[in-house]
Amino acid sequence: MSEHPLPAEDRTLSPYTGYTRAHWEATADRLLAAVLRYATPGQALIDLPGPPSKSGVRSDGLEGFARTFLLAAFRTAGASGKDPHGFLERYTAGLARGTRTPGRGDLESWPVIGHHGIHGQPMVESASVALALRLTAPWTWDALPADDQDRVEEWLRGALRHTPAPNNWYLFPLTVAGFLESAGRGDAETRGAIERGLGLLEGWYQGQGWYSDGDGRAFDHYNGWALHMYPLLHAHLAGDQALLDQLGPRLREFLDGFALLFDANGAPIHHGRSLTYRFAAVAAVALGALTGVTPLAPGATRRILSGALRHFLDRGALTDDGILSLGWYGPHEATLQRYSGPGSPYWASKGFLGLLLPPEDPVWTATEEKAPSEGPDRALALPSPGLLIQTTGRDGLVRLHNHGSYKLLSGEPERAPGNPLYARLAYSTRTGPTSAANTPDNHIALQVRGSRSARIRINPLAAGPNWLASWHRPVFPEDGPVLPSVRIESLTLARGNLELRVHRTVGVPAGTPIHHSGWAVALSPEAAAEAETQQAAELRLAGPEVTSQLLGLHGWQTQRTVRAPQGTAYGQWALVPELTGRVGGDPADTVFAALASLTGEGDAAPLAGQATAEVNGLTVTVSWAEGTRTVVDFGDGVLTLPTVTELPA
Structure with missing residues (x-):
């Protein structure tokens, strides 16, 4: 995508990766420009090329919209609303169009949110939509007419009224409820969704900063990009100091070990499901810096963040037209799960959470340091x-x-x-x-x-x-x-x-x-x-x-x-x-x-x-x-x- 070239490397500020905040912004612009070429005329769905997931092409189109909307939100919210390419205007139009007649089989309507196993995938995407709206409310939500706001709210409330999968999915209604409360539309239903999610999270906590992903002993990257990210980001955005004090020390302890799981070449550990999300693995590292509960120095934080991003960009994770492929480096079927569709890789958007840190933050201004894995054995x-x-x-x-x-x-x-x-x-x-x-x-x-x-x-x-x-x-x-x-x-x-x-x-x-x-x-x-x-x-x-x-x-x-x-x-x-x-x-x-x-x-x-x-x-x-x-x-x-x-x- 030549219209969004990467800046020249800065080996003085970033001696290990050469990447600065400008490289993150340019990469976000490149990814968004590429996917928006596949948007429907009303901008409500993004139908990316590739084999469909088990949820079907309509759900996949919503997935393409929601996950890239989250990327646009990190990009613009971190720039105080500056949106030189007009990304948010297109997503705002898509919000209004997609929720006008949910469930209809026309070109633009979003699927309704159902129970897990019965049209449940839209519940996953509702969290990205809600979080993106919460981050960009002055430029998206507030720009919607009242009737459109009501329809968006009604669609989102489907996540509160249906049963999630018995794992991190319960944090999706929590995230939806957090947005609705921030928009002045909270009630007993939203409070219940938040309390339920936080209560389950307590039961999943196993110690040393690690949560099981629901019942059982599933420990993987979902600890970082879901189980820590959603509730702690909610606490941060709500200014809930009590919840920050409760969850923050767990994230710090988690990062003590998790920060070691990034190679000197930038690669995250290749373990667990949903690996096609790739550099979303750094979300918890960025979250630690954002909330002030990290054991890492700012230069080490950026080293991990930029190392992971550059690792995949240098190794062919993007197709020739700038689309994130279904796989690891290039396409790789065995890396995928049945729920993976063409829009699935765009939960890599979570890796851009660090853009919420302002340009003057030490994470962006400090000189890069070695990654923890580059120290002593x-x-x-x-x-x-x-x-x-x-x-x-x-x-x-x-x-x-x-x-x-x-x-x-x-x-x-x-x-x-x-x-x-x-x-x-x-x-x-x-x-x-x-x-x-x-x-x-x-x-x-x-x-x-x-x-x-x-x-x-x-x-x-x-x-x-x-x-x-x-x-x-x-x-x-x-x-x-x-x-x-x-x-x-x-x-x-x-x-x-x-x-x-x-x-x-x-x-x-x-x-x-x-x-x-x-x-x-x-x-x-x-x-x-x-x-x-x-x-x-x-x-x-x-x-x-x-x-x-x-x-x-x-x-x-x-x-x-x-x-x-x-x-x-x-x-x-x-x-x-x-x-x-x-x-x-x-x-x-x-x-x-x-x-x-x-x-x-x-x-x-x-x-x-x-x-x-x-x-x-x-x-x-x-x-x-x-x-x-x-x-x-x-x-x-x-x-x-x-x-x-x-x-x-």
């Missing part, structure tokens, strides 16, 4: 969500080890193969999981009657400063075996760029094959040919940006690389390193240990020689090359919690 255990963060300053790469996050309601049955975006042992900022149809990366599986097990519900078990442990019940495909008395306990310990992975099988018949995989690497078929023929004990996959290594320490008998033809979000074709063994009858033969590594350093040292393991019963003693030892003790009972002891040289 870190291993940060977060027992509340069951996540272990591992960073290495030499390459700026981030890994997230998962011992507690899964997408399943408490009463919902476990079904194989599970969701690759939750079920894996580890995720990173430079690799993505293989698809459910391919061999899973970072996985532990039993093989029974020719079927391999899945890891679905992940139960936290124990934790230490640099390690986490969990257990799961192996689940087989629908026509496979059911083994209710079987479980696998898994422990990950982070040490520099190394990962000690120890697994214990419980109740598994002797002779059962067991498989453990490491980090998948996107490779070209030519580069993969050499990796597939290697005969060394250590598996090593060297890709263009990362090297994956896997070495069996105890219990593993064979190793190989396995093809993943559907690839990952980082490439169309990938290989997965895999170890195979058999469960034995003695206690020591029910324990398996391996050393894994993912690094961005081109000359990664071999794993062989960096550690050895001895197993005595259910106790694993790992001796490290520098002379220290790590003892992992699973105890002597099924329900005994594992312990880890670090012994000096």
Whole structure:
């Protein structure tokens, strides 16, 4: 979009990214100019090209309108209403036209808001419409005639009168109600929606700044761009100091860990659903600065914000005509969910929340600093969500080890193969999981009657400063075996760029094959040919940006690389390193240990020689090359919690 070119880089103010506030404004203008070419004549729907979502094209058109209206709101509200391209005028006209006759099948009418599962998607979009109106009321809402205001209100109230999904969706009515109250149209119905949403939020809070996304243990990017953003932004805009005092410290604690989850190259962690929202991941970082509850210095805040934006712009997230594609870098079907439609990626608009900070704010005027991931090597255990963060300053790469996050309601049955975006042992900022149809990366599986097990519900078990442990019940495909008395306990310990992975099988018949995989690497078929023929004990996959290594320490008998033809979000074709063994009858033969590594350093040292393991019963003693030892003790009972002891040289 040549009419909105990016300014020249400023490497004095922004030595790491070159981006300033002007780059954010120009990018917003570019995105808005591109999407508005697809608006209907009355501006009420934006029908972007691409495959429809399960909600249908009418809902998708509303989604395109609502999510880009939010972008226009951040852009103009942050500029004190300055709107040189006339974006808000078009959205205001669309508001009036879309709510004139909701539910009709004409060219412009918006779909009505229904219950979740029954025309529920418009409820999601109502929150973006309401928040955008709240931010831009002097130039949009106040410009509407009274009759149009009444019709917009009536459409929005559909969100208060229908049942949301049992998760962050309850914050959409809260957001709608917050706008209506700010516009002088509050009542018992709006107060009830706000109180209900805040009450549920309290029940979802798990500690360390993390909320579960409803019932169960779904921890992912929704913590930042939904569960923190909607209620805290509402409190900020309403000037509700009591609510700010209640929720603000949680955001600060959340950012202590979450800020580590951005690579030196700007990438957010590739974990959880809705990843096509991309740089929306920085919304919580910007929110911390806006509300004054952040542990980050202003220069570090902008480093994270601009790093993520530039990361995706530089890697092809936009199509040739300036549209955000459905995927990660370019289009990638396996990254998507059934609810993803052409307008879905525009929740990336949340990443522009930082534009609400005025130009003179230190976030925009301070010199960029290093990102937290560029500092010393870190291993940060977060027992509340069951996540272990591992960073290495030499390459700026981030890994997230998962011992507690899964997408399943408490009463919902476990079904194989599970969701690759939750079920894996580890995720990173430079690799993505293989698809459910391919061999899973970072996985532990039993093989029974020719079927391999899945890891679905992940139960936290124990934790230490640099390690986490969990257990799961192996689940087989629908026509496979059911083994209710079987479980696998898994422990990950982070040490520099190394990962000690120890697994214990419980109740598994002797002779059962067991498989453990490491980090998948996107490779070209030519580069993969050499990796597939290697005969060394250590598996090593060297890709263009990362090297994956896997070495069996105890219990593993064979190793190989396995093809993943559907690839990952980082490439169309990938290989997965895999170890195979058999469960034995003695206690020591029910324990398996391996050393894994993912690094961005081109000359990664071999794993062989960096550690050895001895197993005595259910106790694993790992001796490290520098002379220290790590003892992992699973105890002597099924329900005994594992312990880890670090012994000096």
